[in-house]
Amino acid sequence: MWGSMAADSAKTDRKGQSGQGVQVISRAAEILRILKNDTSGLSLGQIADRVHLPRSTVQRIVNALIAERLVMASAAEGGLRLGSEIQSLAAAGRINMTELVRPILTELSKETQETVDLAVFRGDHMVFLDQVVGSHRLRTVSSVGESFPMTTTANGKAALALMEDEALVALASPEVKLAGDGARPLSDFLKEIEQIRQTSIAWDINEHTDGISAAGFALKDPIGQIYAVSVPVPSHRFKTMKDSLVDLLLQARKAIVQLL
DSSP: OHHHHHHHHHHHHHHHHHHHHHHHHHHHHHHHHHHHTOTTOBOHHHHHHHHTOOHHHHHHHHHHHHHTTSEEEOTTTOOEEEOHHHHHHHHHTOOOHHHHHHHHHHHHHHHHOSOEEEEEEETTEEEEEEEEOOSSSSOOOOOTTOEEOSSSSHHHHHHHTTSOHHHHHHHHHHHHHHTOTTSOOHHHHHHHHHHHHHHSOEEEEEEEETTEEEEEEEEEOTTOOEEEEEEEEEHHHHHHHHHHHHHHHHHHHHHHHHHO
16 A cells, blocks of 8 residues: 555656646747747847746746747847747748648649749848749749738738738838829828728739739748748739639648648
């Protein structure tokens, strides 16, 4: 009997230690996320306030994270920031989005018989990374590596819809101003962005190139990089396939999100 009680006690101790270990990992992950969202650096007190933990607990966890180079002290401001090891881990786990989604782009092109493009947001524009060319004799084709504006393309609008309002306005305003007096007001463009946020689908109806219309969606990878998938179509046949294109794009988006 005593042996049985001792064994039960040992099991209980192991469960308790396991639970404590999981809790420490969870708290460490929360601290790392807090630091990720504030790149200027935070003090121990600020971190403790945001994660709702005692300063002494935060100190112990942060010391362990510093020892592993997951957190470092900022010499200039004296705050704590993400360390160099985080960058190494992110690089090692970085997803090759082009390879990952190409089967989905190929299937979308097969379903629509149209060209399907993959683009990535860089700086203040969209850059084409990959393309599956449609089977129609009259089709749209762009060069991989070509850059496109944000406010007149389906992929650009979709990408903007994923951004915070401040960043969105900072990117959209210069393009809208360059369009001249005939351009629609920025307020109208922002209303369109709100619609994209609700539906996940962005449109370009003869905006970027006369005679070509497009629909597309955007999403973020695990490290926050914005990618967009779009289907450009000669405008004379775009209207007849618009509704079915929405369904196919949403299916493709769901498939990519599941992969990520």
